[in-house]
Amino acid sequence: APVPDPLTRPALFLDRDGVLNEDRGYVYRWEDFRWIPGARETVAAFNRAGWLVIxxxxxxxxxxxxxxxxxxxxxxxxxxxxxxxxxxxxxxFYHAPQHPEAPVEAYRHPDPPLRKPNPGMILQALQDWPIDAEASLLIGDKPSDLEAALRAGIRAALFEGGDLKAFLAKEDLLP
Structure with a gap:
């Protein structure tokens, strides 16, 4: 097996809506934002363990x-x-504003490379940060999240709601 670069670290990749916060459809105002139970604690736990959180x-x-x-x-x-x-x-934070049907022309693209299930955001992060891809993990709440991770060579887990930290503990995925 290849020896990991000692300067790289694992990264926890997180989808936002449905993983970090309740997915209420197009959340953009703080007053509409609600953390998923255990989300803040999860981020802090991975920070303490020396992981990047993206x-x-x-x-x-x-x-x-x-x-x-x-x-x-x-x-x-x-x-x-x-x-x-x-x-x-x-x-x-990496975001993909592009969409095939975007009414805003600057954001219209038939198959946006950044938009999951395409792996563009993850691939960009792998270029931008000293990440150990083999040790990294993505948590998503949709099949498109998992497909993006698969296509970027990152292992992934599907979160279906509840307490995020409890889910990761049950799956033995906490650092």
Whole structure:
């Protein structure tokens, strides 16, 4: 087996809606945001273990014109501030605003390479960060999340709701 580069670390890749927060459809305002039980604690646990924590989120609401990228970034900043209270931190957010039917032309693409199930966001993170891909893990709540991980060579687990940390403990996936 190849010897892992001592400078690389595993990464926890997380889908956002349905994994970190309740999926209420196009969440972009903090007042509509609700953490999934155990989500903040999960992020903090992986931080403490030395993992990178990276969010990979399809955000077609931007391409559909429902909210702006600035509004999405503002929500992510609020998430970070709230996570810090729980001793957690997300190292990077990657988002895919493109969609085949986007009314906003700049975001229209027949098969957006970043949009899951395409692996573009994960592949970009693997370029941007010193990640040990073989030791990494993606948690998603949809088959498209798992397919993106598979195509990027990352193992994945399907989260179907409940408490995220309890789920990972039951699956023996906590660091």
């Amino acid at each position: 969010v990979v989120t399809n955000q077609s609401g931007v391409g559909r014109g429902y909210y702006s990228e600035d509004e999405m970034h503002a929500l992510h900043a609020q998430m970070q501030a709230d996570l810090a209270q729980a001793g957690g931190r997300i190292d990077a």
